[in-house]
Amino acid sequence: MMIQAKTRLKGSVQRLALTMLVVLLSACGASGAATPEGEDKIKVTTTVGMITDLVKQVGGGHVEVTGLMKAGVDPHLYKASHGDIELLEKADIIFYNGLHLEGKMAEIFEKMAKSKTTVAVTDGIDRSKLRTGAENGMDTEYDPHVWFDVKLWMKATEAIRDTLAEQDPEHAEDYRKNAEAYLGELTKLDEEVAAKIRSIPEPARVLVTAHDAFGYFGDAYGMKVMGLQGISTASEAGTKDVTDLRDYLVANKIKAVFIESSVPRKAIDAVIQGAKEQGHDLTIGGELFSDAMGEEGTPEGTYIGMVRHNADTIVNALK
Known part of the structure; x- marks a missing residue:
């Protein structure tokens, strides 16, 4: 009788330990601790810093942004490295300036556009508002430096807002609110710069x-x-x-x-x-x-x- 009781007790302890282990493992899985940080964010790769900053302002905490071109880098002469290609391939969205600013990367963007959302942020700007190369002795190519007119750069902000909202409708309202707030800051900046130059x-x-x-x-x-x-x-x-x-x-x-x-x-x-x-x-x-x-x-x-x-x-x- 004593041996049988000990055997039953030992079996109960083993079953209890097994049950606790299953519960513990389930809890770990439910907590999401094993999920890589930022996995649920929209992965965005950009070219120049001006676009990188725009995406951060509009995307907020819902996006993970990687800019290819850092401080002091000339986009006109920039050649993509193997590492850049990998970043572009892993991205959910690619934003670039267009208008031949990133001239040596044009073919890469055409290729990427076949498999993922690839957006030139200047595409939505009315061409009648753009400076042409003829004004600078360069045939009819458009001048790509649109960010120096703050009002025109607002159009780039809107392009990023609309793209993020379409790609990630769950957070579309956040993107719209962020863009609205930032556009307000840009309006003030435009007025500030105009006043300074008038001085x-x-x-x-x-x-x-x-x-x-x-x-x-x-x-x-x-x-x-x-x-x-x-x-x-x-x-x-x-x-x-x-x-x-x-x-x-x-x-x-x-x-x-x-x-x-x-x-x-x-x-x-x-x-x-x-x-x-x-x-x-x-x-x-x-x-x-x-x-x-x-x-x-x-x-x-x-x-x-x-x-x-x-x-x-x-x-x-x-x-």
Whole structure:
């Protein structure tokens, strides 16, 4: 009898232990602890920092964003690496600028568009509002630097909002609210920049940079813009470009020119030296962000911070 009782007790203990183990394992599975963090987020891969920041602002906590081009990178000359291709292939959505900004990646985007949502954020902008290459001596190609007109960049914000809402309808209302709030900030930014540029005496509102990236900025805020290179840095400034610009600056007594964070300053230095030889002192008015934003974690590492930095730098140099 004693042996039988011990045997029954031992069996009960084993069954209890097994039951507890099953319950524990079930609890672990139910808690989601084994689910990789961010697995349920929309994976987005972008090109330039201005688009990366837009997706973060509109997508909020529902998206996981990876930008290919960091601070100081020239998108006109950028070539995708094997790692970039992997990031593009793993993405749920790809956002890029279009208008030939990422010229060397055009075929990649065409290929990706066959298997996943691939969006040029400038596609929804009325073509009549775009600057053409003819204005810059480059046939009929559109100028891709639309982010320098804040109002036009609002259209890019709307394109990202609509794409995310369609791809992830469960969080569509969040995307709309985030976009509405951000568009409000952009409206204030547009007004702020316009007021700052108006503070510069009109004859001094001449913006000279290494390449013609600021045409939209000039049109939107009333500045004459001159660049040594065309709208793409793939073209190089020649001797005539340098001497023509030098002569204009000397004749009009322009006192400052600007370098860009993503473009070598060699050609601008040649203009400064040429003006000096003509008895006219030109200074570097500061560094502007054109095709790339500032370092991540800095004010200039956001679109709004970048535009504000540029406006302040221009005003301080020319006012």
